[in-house]
Amino acid sequence: MVAVRFIVGERVRLRSAIPVACAGTVGTIKLVYRSVDDICDVQFDRHAEPQLIYARDLERVDRELTV
DSSP states (O other), rough: OOOOOTTTTTTEEEEBTTTOOOOOOOEEEEESSOOOOOEEEEETTTTTSSSEEEEEGEEEGGGGGGO
């Protein structure tokens, strides 16, 4: 399986719920781990700490939707 690649600063949406955020929560990629496939830090809107999230659980948000 090919890992989904995001870049730092990209806006993303959570596909499924996790303990600290509901499905559909929007956030920003803060760090992409190159040594571990499919993992990145996401700073979700309205949450104090970034969360480690599998990239496969995220989808890109269109720029016009974030204005």
